[in-house]
Amino acid sequence: MVFKAQILGGRFGEIIARQKSDSDLEIGELLVDDNAEEKTLMQVVDLQYGSQISMQNLEKISGFNLEDDLQTEFFNNKNRNYKLAILKNVLSIRASPKSSKKLPEFFGKLRDVTKEDLSFLTKSDNPFFFGNLRSGTKTLDLPVFLDGSKVLSHHILITGTTGKGKSVLMKNLLWNAASLDYCSMLVFDPHDEYFGRKEFGLKDFSDPNKIIYFTSRTVPPGQRTLKVNLKLLRPDHFDFLDLSSPQRQVMYLYYKKHKSEWIKALLNSDSSDISSNEVNEMSVSVVKRRLKLILDISVSDSNLICSGVFDETSGATTISDLISFLESGKLVIVDTSNFSGTTELLLASLITSEVFHKYKDYNTKGLLNDKPVISIVLEEAPRVLGKNVLDQGPNIFSTIAREGRKFKTGLVAITQLPSLIPKEILANMNTKIIMGTEMSSERQAIIDSASQDLSADSRNIASLDKGEAIISSNFSRFAIPIKIPMFDESIKKVSKSDLTSKNSFSGIKL
Ligand SMILES: Nc1ncnc2c1ncn2[C@@H]1O[C@H](COP(=O)(O)OP(=O)(O)OP(=O)(O)O)[C@@H](O)[C@H]1O
Ligand SMILES: [Mg+2]
Structure with missing residues (x-):
């Protein structure tokens, strides 16, 4: 077995391990300590240098090197200068996964996590694929699933700086949702990027009947004109x-x-x-x-x-048509790229209200059980969920954030600026998909409202690259690092059974 580091001190949540000279630990990397009683999964949250030589001497040696070009050879260099990793306990994994409550053994040796370490975890009832397990920058061949019906009805927040891959993630989620009968999605698309008029997109889904596109611009064959009656x-x-x-x-x-x-x-x-x-x-x-x-x-x-x-005259049935598509498990994309932000929000507000009231009505009549969960995807969410907007009073989106789960209606709120959303609403978004975020105030807002303790993960979140994310959810045992696949033609090769069959993969159970 190849060991990468050895525990030599620290305390719970801040375990210090020395890195083996030929290994190259990364922030966010997952490591395992095998112990007779318990296997502990840990994650690197910080890295620093260590040396047997005093700082004063190190400075002197560096001076010789830099100023006088004198190369210094150390006797037994590997043992005298090294790197230290700070790790947090993630999970204790033996028969079943548990929150870690003990310190691993002193001088415990740490190795890479493998697929087998987590393979006893089985899929949940309504598996929804998010990405593959990631250890630092390495992607493992272990798909991560959460229970889609729970995750989608209890709201998702997707955060990350511009260009970190929020839209690519969303395209993947929409594609996956289109294969599943228990959920439908309604997307307001201000950049007209999801349908894929010119490039690969949701229009290329294997069953085109599943994808409904409303647009006020040129309507592609088989799709719908967006007009709404006053x-x-x-x-x-x-x-x-x-x-x-x-x-x-x-x-x-x-x-x-x-x-x-x-x-x-x-x-x-x-x-x-x-x-x-x-x-x-x-x-x-x-x-x-x-x-x-x-x-x-x-x-x-x-x-x-x-x-x-x-x-004034047309568009009388647009909304009722749209709602019946959603009720039959379809993916509805509303192209709002032609409108001003306010017009877009008015349209979103009108459609969302009607969807929500219809589902509330079904609930009263006892008909909701047979209906799919509806997820409403909203870009730049603080426009309707921001503190300054909600100070004026609630709106349909904050109402859904608070009580939508009771009526199988969830939000997928996308934003670069989670700090603008009030804490109470953030707390209601039970699954957070955190992508790379450089601004510390934004990281803090998300760390403060995460389902797991991410207080040590600030650096980890800052260093996430494109397509790398952390899922913190009330419906997962730990904050799962994932790599989201690039959204391109290759997604066609993933068969429906891969996404829906409960036995084809082992993933992360709730
Ligand atoms: N999972 C991924 N794998 C590889 N590359 C990716 C991935 N996600 C995103 N990228 C790269 O990053 C680019 C930007 O991604 P994307 O448009 O999804 O960012 P964004 O977070 O939505 O940005 P914005 O906030 O500006 O909308 C993509 O065009 C792609 O090149
Ligand atoms: Mg985007």
């Missing part, structure tokens, strides 16, 4: 907007009076239309102006001219 909008769909209470009051007053015709009535209103003790004229004109802008509507001779996605 009458479907309600004032609560604007909850995420920064409106004052008198302005909100205007909307609700018009809604109360004119029901589904409220937007038309409001946009056509003049000062005689409202009694001044009900609302203030100034608020009406602000709301009118904002509505026209967001909805891309102008008014001419009391007629609405709709130039955007919201329409």
Whole structure:
């Protein structure tokens, strides 16, 4: 057996091991201590130098080298200068995995983790593939599965600096979800990057009927035009907007009076239309102006001219069609790349509200059990889940974050800036997929809200490369380091049975 390091001190969670001179330990690497009673899985969280020679002498020797070009030969160099690794206990693995509570043996020798170390772990009931187990930068041939129905309904947060692979991860998750019948996904895609109009994408999925694409631009054959009828909008769909209470009051007053015709009535209103003790004229004109802008509507001779996605005549069944696709386990991609951020959020807010209310209704009628879990994917999540937005009051996304799990509705929130999301919402995102994050304030926000103790992992998170991630979940025993596969044609070779059969792989059980 090849040993890479030996334990020589430290304390629980900060074990110090000396690296063998011919091995090359990395931050995040997984190592195993075999002991007669217990096998302990540990992870490198920090690396430092060690030497038998005093600092003063080392400085002097370095001076000779640098200034006088004198090469210094050490007698028995390997033993005198070396590297030390700081490790944290991850898991105790013998008959079954347990949280580690003991220190491994003094002078215990550490070796690489192998597939066999974790092979007794079997797949969960609804296996959902996330990536392969990773030790430092090395990828192991051990696929990592979590229980998809639990993970998806209890919300996922995907964080990482720009370019670290959040979208590639999301494409993988969407592809995997499309193979599974117990879950459907609804994606709002502001970059139009998931369907793959020009490049490889979800449109290339083996069963094209599973993928439904709504777009307001040129519609690819077999896909759908995105138009939504104005009458479907309600004032609560604007909850995420920064409106004052008198302005909100205007909307609700018009809604109360004119029901589904409220937007038309409001946009056509003049000062005689409202009694001044009900609302203030100034608020009406602000709301009118904002509505026209967001909805891309102008008014001419009391007629609405709709130039955007919201329409007066068409689009009456768009949302109900979309919901029935989701109910039948399909993947629905809504291309929002054509709209301003606010219009996108209004559309997302409207569709999400309708989905959520439908599922709540099914729950009341006792019909929810037969329905797939619906996951709603949202990019730049702080736009609706940020502290500054939620200070004005809850919206449909924060409502789902709090209670969606009871109604088989989950969020997949993607962000570079988790620190903008309130702690309470972060705590409700029960699975966090953490990708490389250089900013320490962002790392801290995610460490503080993780399901496992990641207080020693700050460096580890900072050093994650593209496609490398850590999954911290209430539904896994430890924070699992994974490597996400690149999303390309090769994903076609992964068969459906690989992703769904409970026996084809050994993975990580809950
Ligand atoms: N799993 C992976 N394996 C190999 N390379 C990857 C992986 N994930 C991402 N990359 C590389 O990094 C690039 C950027 O990835 P991606 O677009 O997913 O980043 P992102 O986190 O979504 O960035 P942004 O925040 O800007 O949207 C990809 O085009 C690809 O070249
Ligand atoms: Mg991206």
